[in-house]
Amino acid sequence: METSCRLGGARALFSRTMSPLAVRLLLLVCLVLPLYGVEKVRNRGYRKDPDADKVRERQDDHFYGSCLQGPGGTPGRDGNPGANGIPGTPGIPGRDGLKGEKGECVNEIFEKPWRPNYKQCAWNSLNYGIDLGKIADCTFTKLRSDSALRVLFSGSLRLKCKSACCQRWYFTFNGAECTGPLPVESIIYLDQGSPELNSTINIHRTSSVEGLCEGVKAGLVDVAVWVGTCADYPRGDASTGWNSVSRIIIEELPK
Template sequence: MWTELLPSSSCPLVHGVHHGRLTSRTAADTMSPLSARPLLLLLVCLSLPLYAVEKFPSCVQGPAGGPGREGNPGTNGIPGTPGIPGRDGLKGEKGECVNEIFEEPWRPNYKQCAWSSLNYGIDLGKIADCTFTKLRSDSSLRVLFSGSLRLKCKNACCQRWYFTFNGAECTGPLPVESIIYLDQGSPELNSTINIHRTSSVEGLCDGVKAGLVDVAVWVGTCSDYPRGDASTGWNSVSRIIVEELPK
């Protein structure tokens, strides 16, 4: 290797060396200071390869080592500075005002008034009543009268049975009523026929205020028709049922 880097021409005195001896030189030349310089240069040139070998050794690369262990976690960095405050958003639309109403669950509320035998033979007036406690003003009242009804007359006649609430007929939406009409008879068919039938008067009424309510059944005439001989609750059970219902 060093032969190429330092050829023999780089050390000109090599040509003067032959088997370790100087050629064509006298002993006097060898001993002179000027003649000692080529000898020193020869020694320097001969020592350079040895120095280079020690300085730059030729090594074969070995196999790669195993992976090292994972290092310890590093310490937390310095906290960053606070960011710039955000801008205000766009103005929203105006909301609606809603009042929440929490109501109690609906509870059944009803009442029944019953009579074993009214046998009420009036043609005009109150027949029976039943007092009821209404809990809410926004509810409806369902009313029912069930009992025997009869109408008798020689000529055409009409009678009307209806409910009142605290003395007034229902106006929400209409009266609660039932009628019986009997046409004019004839002597051959016996116009004084007398039939008692169990019938009912039933309906819903709105607009009745909360509190005590006097629910009553009345009998009266039909408009533009003459009055007959009416009978209510003959020889049988009659009843009034009142029930409060949500609207």
């Protein structure tokens, strides 16, 4: 009988002439060595791997510890505005832009500043006793058509009559009364004299006729003072400029 046993990659042959005890020991060694190799391989296969344990734990948690996801909640409200942040650093200055096209030349018209323009004509003791007609005139150069004329006559006026009477003193501009907006005038009305003394009232008072007239064109303007009657009243005995200075003042005013 020939028995063979593989140990460590070497082959040993034994003859049939070996003693029975040696044969038994050899068989025992051949049986024990394979079992020891299998146990070593088994222990090697059960060596713990940390990464594998972590993967296994995650799988277990997912399988046993997870819950079903419920419906989404109501969206929350916006929070209060936050405080202003720290100002940023200044940016890089920009570059100059492209040069623009040359503009058109426009001639601007500037109005000349307003210059005072006035005139005065004066007389010493006119002593005009007429009841109807022109008393005095004064020529004025008006610079602009869109301006107004302020006129003033100052002098002594008187009206005398035995019964009710009325006289009217007024301005004309180039022979026509003012229409912008109304005539420039003054009146004196006298009811009657004094029956007890059988005489009439005879009072001379310094009075004035003054006003503004618009709508008079530029150029030479003949400004005159006239005396006439009042509507629906008889005329009396009028007197202008007695024993005193009389004057006409004309002034051009911007509108």
